Amino acid sequence: MTTFAKSSLLVTGASGHLGRIAVEALLARGATNIIAGTRDPSRLADLAARGVEVRKVDFNDAAGLPQALAGVERMLLISTDGIGTRVAQQTAAIAAARQAGVSHIVYTSAPAARPNADAGLNPEHFWTEIALAGSGIGFTILRNHMYAENNLADAAHVIASGQLFGLIGDRGTAYVTRADAARAAAGALLSAQGNSIEDVTGPEAVTNEARAALYAQISGKPVSVIPLQPAALKAGMVSAGIPEGFAEALLAFQKDAVTGHHSVVTAVVERYSGQKPQSLRDFLVANASALSA
Template identity: 40%
Template sequence: MIAITGATGHLGQLTIDALLNLGTPASQIVAIVRSPEKATELAAKGVQVRQGDYKRPETLSAALEGVEKVLLISSNDFNDRVGQHRRVIEAAKQAGVKLLAYTSLLGADTSTLSLAGDHKATEEALRASGVPFVFLRNGWYLENYNPAQAAETGAVLGSAEEGRVSAAARADYAAAAAAVLTQPNQENKIYELGGDTAFTLSELAAEIAAQSGKAVTYQNMPAEAYAQLLLSFGLPDALANMLADSDSGLAKGQLYTERRDLSTLIGRPTTTMQEGVRAALQG
């Protein structure tokens, strides 16, 4: 059986769909969720829904019973993320899981992004556990950008300067996770995952303008000013600072990769920025 943690999130649902598309029987997929009542759509597909909470270790052992492979999707709760991940890893070890794939960050072992710390610590904990692992070091999602809003306001905002980002669609990363979970001989592999063709935010703005027929430009600003702007939009402090810090790292090449691990795993080119803009504008 294959278990997906955080299965009601966007990446979790897409990974389950990808597993089903690869022919994995629904009865052999376990959706581990904090609130089973929110997983009725998954249950309707025939997927096993089990309650499991990163913060409640007593729920994780039962959730992983009989499971052979696990996809640990990193927590979106920035309060003690490493502790939450360690609880899943420990439960997986106790359950005799044969492979645990973890959604990490591009270049997690060398990245200077504030996001990288928790991912690096989780990777170290997973190595130390003795559980066979796969590090899925995901790059940026195309969905992190909002072309419709940019077309409406006339601006893509950020602090990335002219740095290039190797972004891909969330569905691409989900397909890669499904491939790793269903292919043999994946133990202790590390994948640096990103889109085939990187782009700058100026190029993103130009593409939004071309497709929307509206004037759109990229407005670069200092990271501190960008963080304050995001706060003024109502974003939580931790999220605003993380996004501004990530843009600063993007400017330095921290979210760029020349490797083609992602397209190799999924057996096709990754979703382009142009395709992502088109999908977003069509809504």
Template identity: 45%
Template sequence: MTVAVTGASGQLGRLVVEALLRAGPTPVVAIVRDPAKVADLAVRGVDVRQADYGDPSALARALDGVERVLLISGNEFGARVAQHTNVIRAAERAGVELLAYTSIPGATDNPLILAQEHRGTEAVLAESTVPHVLLRNGWYWENYLGGLAHAVESGVLHGAAGEGRVAGAARADYAEAAATVLTAEAQAGAVYELGGGESLTYSELAQVISEAAGKPVRYENLPEDDYVAVLVQAGLPAEYAKALGDADAGIARGILDVRSGDLEKLLGRPATGAVEVFRGALG
């Protein structure tokens, strides 16, 4: 059984490839835009194939002989449904027996800006002929690393999540869960709502940062628009900052407090805690 991972040079994709290699002996195909970025994987026996989500012909070649594929959602906002559709159509033509897609919790009814293209992709999958499984990944603790140094230095974690809770996990946990699904039987039609066992408010998250850094950090809740302005001032593109502000507002409403237990069932262990991720990032 040959398993392919799209976006295999990315943060999640590389971790999935590593998890598949540990699981062995499944042949692994790494589909990337730039093969040079995964030259080390090729040395280790991974079949590296070049393809871009926007190139149907290259995707067809990349999926030749592949039986299972993980479609990792792209990062080009506004273009993702069309790009993902290219992968789905290539999988149909290649006769792929299972396609797993990294979506977002409750995608069907999730009102977040970040959910829109996931919902569109799930709709394409629902009408496709390729058997598929949905990996509705929750929040990564690594999502907070971009502002971690500033929070430690200033002693303040900013956000707009109020007292809402987020059930996060490490990116590697989601990767390991994906590898488990890709190599398991009878997965077609399954929907996994994935979130960690640790559910934190932002005030509690600030306490975890304090523990990891050995310095006091407190949480300051801001109105959503003010938080977006802080993100833009920090250098984030306006559209992305708006999506993050909207995500925090969603956290305030409990949208990313995923309590299904699916992630830890797939892992067969507790998910990684935030303090471990933050300590690793802070060295």
């Protein structure tokens, strides 16, 4: 559906990976009043040439945000990359949206967002969700599950070593591609009404055992899962050069896979985008060159 195709639609972070795809999806679906928000408008000159209004939208400039959001009816608030500062950034954006009269916000959150101290990056999403729920603005919270692209960060190393390290008891992760998540977000911006919280997932939950099997099938090399306790997994990440804070965040993701938070599977991508989500297998096959880099 494109109920709001003629409304003023703002995509924040439009020069980023997910934001850019969302803008392209809005164009493809006939939106006529798209605003691409970015800290650096020069990066979106090509979109401006295609009729998209490009605005400087800087979440660190709280005083300037109401003017930056002037005239916006619906906003896709893409979670920033400012880990440690994004609660302040995003709550400032929500406050400015309320002041500017924005009627609906679509926010890209994370699965099982909660304030627990050991929940990795989830508290930042949780407090943003709380601010949004208390704003009086209509909202659609899209809890994007683990991006399939994240596998490419270490897949080549895993395949070369033949070992995939993970926590004991992994119950699977419903990996979703950024493209699918972005198209779903665009669809929600075009059609969602009322207030809702929805999980954005791929078509199936993939365990570490299944992921290792996919790596082996695609690469032609054996890959075994090495199940570990949390302390051992974190120690291994730190010894491999991963900063301790980031290792804690990665460990929190894996703990959530053990408790089942990441194994949820929904039809949200298809409902909002009109397309079935790509499977992890198909994604890895399409990016097979990255598995041997």
